[in-house]
Amino acid sequence: MSVSTCGVPFDGLSLRAIVDELAPIVAGARIQHIVQPSATDLVLRCYRPGRTVKLLISCHPEWARMHLVEDAGPNPPAPPTFTMALRKWIEGAEIVRVAQRDADRIVDIEIHRYAQRFTLIAEFMGRHSNIILVAEDGTIVDSAKHVPPRLSRARQTLPGRPYTSPPRPSGLHIPWESSSREYLRPVLSRRDTELVSVLREALMGLSPYLARIIVRETAARGLDAAWEAIYGPVRTNQWSPGVVLTEQGDVLGAYPVTLEPDRSRSTPTFSEALEQAYGAMERDRELRIRSKDLADRVADIVAKLRRQIKDAQSWQDDLNEGERLQRWADLLLASAGDTIRVDNKVRVTDHYDGGEVEIPIAVGHSIHDTATGYYRKARKLAIRSGTKRERLPELEAELQALVPIQQQIERMESLEQLERIANTPIARSALRSTQSERKQVSARQAPAMPPGVRSITTDDGWVILVGSNAEGNDTLLRMCRPNDLWFHVRGGTSAHVAIRCGMHGRTPPPALIRFAAGFAAANSPSKHSRLVTVDYTLRKHVRRVKGGPPGRVRYSHERSIDIEPGSGPASYTATGSRDN
Structure with missing residues (x-):
């Protein structure tokens, strides 16, 4: 597996790059407004003379990250509790400093409001990611995710509790320090299949993605050149951000250093790369969700059409059964005085072929009543047979039109294409018919x-x-x-x-x-x-x-x-x- 086929995470190096980029922009800025477009995303609108920026901080379990954005997303009509706490304590406050903790995936945003001091802590740690507002005395004011004792005995994040840092193994090295390179020189000289695990156990904030790059680049150009290419920008602040792509051009994520130019699309800033990458991934997720929903609905309609066609194809059977019942009724009335009744059957002479035929008679019913019943059923079968026969070509034509649409949905590559497919006359008609059927079903009587x-x-x-x-x-x-x-x-x-x-x-x-x-x-x-x-x-x-x-x-x-x-x-x- 090549490195580019793996997911591109927001790791310790990514956080270092975004902090280097954001620090001169937001330090000294005032927080004008705070919105929480989703349960895991927070947007701070920050103002400093001559410029207003929007800072996104996300504790999403898969897409935790921090960067500037152009679009703040929807503003919920009723702000969540966490938003109200942030607005109360830090709206209008000044951001003093933005700093990463060593090389870990934790950032501290120091905020001053009059004589009060707060720290907005963002922890980008997968499903354990969180955003926590901490007062000057170390007490948690509030957090995006509350972690009570039943979820973690070692570390709770609840209002009023003291803040404690996430646990991490001792002895980890900061990757961009020269001592780390020398420490790992003898390790990387080995041809060990477990080098990625060894690197992750030795270096702080190292993702599997970056560990594979280090192993690959060290083998290709030597440790010193590889280390300079990867960690040199930390010293020089000369980053080369870009959107990481697959061989087919699909977006994998964003990274602050470009090591595979043929699989990367460079951007002026790392924030732009992150916004483009995660925006593309969100659109892809929305496309997959909506495609699956539309595909499921069309599949239901196709399955229903096939059942209806199978039923309609039995029109000849209904016609034959109706003729048989009509014949029985005729024979019963024609032979009313010349029948032999045995239990629930009568034996009559068949005037059509000259033999005898046994005709079922319902218990307690006369021959005349039975014949009347057979006539009634024969009429119903004749009508049903005619309806099925007329409906069959229409059903087959509808199925023939929907099957290509079902196949096209599987190949959709954009929401615009999906919308065009969903708005075709045949798709609209089919989806409307299922919605009207559901409304009819919902009108059934049910317990109050x-x-x-x-x-x-x-x-x-x-x-x-x-x-x-x-x-x-x-x-x-x-x-x-x-x-x-x-x-x-x-x-x-x-x-x-x-x-x-x-x-x-x-x-x-x-x-x-x-x-x-x-x-x-x-x-x-x-x-x-x-x-x-x-x-x-x-x-x-x-x-x-x-x-x-x-x-x-x-x-x-x-x-x-x-x-x-x-x-x-x-x-x-x-x-x-x-x-x-």
């Missing part, structure tokens, strides 16, 4: 729900409850059984959502969990965010806050899922759903 609680039943029998207000959330909590699965947006207000799992606690499929979590995300102030984290746990782990307002709860043993609001409730279309 208490005020403030909505019930959604999927076609495979799962029941989802959604609270529509605080009282409804409270009612929903009382309705749930201990083994029902309960959902709520992390760190914010949202509708309570529950999946009814039955007395024995059936396990909902992953698609259903994402479907239900989508309702919590879509019914929260973060519904306009790009990504919302939703917690879910069993109802038995949810407790009402004594003396608190309706719907206020505490919960434990939770797991979490990241949802794009609006996409969740549409992602369980394989079975469909209906509102009760």
Whole structure:
């Protein structure tokens, strides 16, 4: 595997480069405004005479990073708790210093507001990434992600607790110091297949991506030349940032040094490279999500069409069956006085071929009543056969038009192409027909729900409850059984959502969990965010806050899922759903 086929992370060297770039821009600037476009992303609008910049700090579990952006993203109508705390304490304050801790993936942003001093700490550590505001005495004011004792006994990040640094192994070397190069010289001279692991255990903030580059470049040009190419910019502050590409030209990420010019697109600043790379990756993710959603919906329609065509192709069978029943009815009436009845059958002379035929007779019914029933069924079969025969060419033509669209969706490379496909007349018509069918299904009679609680039943029998207000959330909590699965947006207000799992606690499929979590995300102030984290746990782990307002709860043993609001409730279309 070549280095470029691996993911490009935001590692210790990336953080050093972005700090070198940002320090002269934001140091001395005032924080004009703070927005939190998603649960994991924070944007500080910073002003200094002659220039206003937007600083993005993200603690996304996969895309944690920090850089300047042009677009701050949507501003939620109701700011999350963390945003309100930041606005209270540091909006209008001055950024004094931006510094990386040694070579680790942690940055400290020192902020002064009148006589008060705060530090906004960003930890870029995968799923443990976090953004924490710390007061001068070392107390945590608030954090983007709260880590209670049940999640970590060693280190909690909760308001009022003292801040402690993330644990790290002792004996790590700072990569760009010359002593590190000399320490590793005898190690890198070996032809060891485990060199990448050895490097990561010896150097601080080193990613597998950079470790592979070091091993490759050392083998190609020697340790001193490789070290200078990779870590020289730390000393000279002469970075060569760019967007890293695959051989096919797909975006892998961004890096502050260019070591493969043929697989890199250079940019004036590292912030621009990061914004381009992560913007492309977000668009790619959105394309994959929307493509899958559209592909699933079209696949459902295609499968339904094939079932309908198979049924329509049986028009001849219906016609033959109708003729047989018509013949039986004629024979029964023609032979009413010359029949032999045995149990629930009669034997009559077949005037069509001269033999005898046995005709079923319903228990308790006369021959005349039975013949009338056969005539009625024969008429229905004749009508159904004619309808199927007329409908068959239309169904086959619709299927023939949809199959190429299904194939094109799999090859889509941009959202614009996907939109064009989705807006073709045949696709619009097919998708509209399925939506109208769902509306018809939702009109079915269902048990009445208490005020403030909505019930959604999927076609495979799962029941989802959604609270529509605080009282409804409270009612929903009382309705749930201990083994029902309960959902709520992390760190914010949202509708309570529950999946009814039955007395024995059936396990909902992953698609259903994402479907239900989508309702919590879509019914929260973060519904306009790009990504919302939703917690879910069993109802038995949810407790009402004594003396608190309706719907206020505490919960434990939770797991979490990241949802794009609006996409969740549409992602369980394989079975469909209906509102009760």
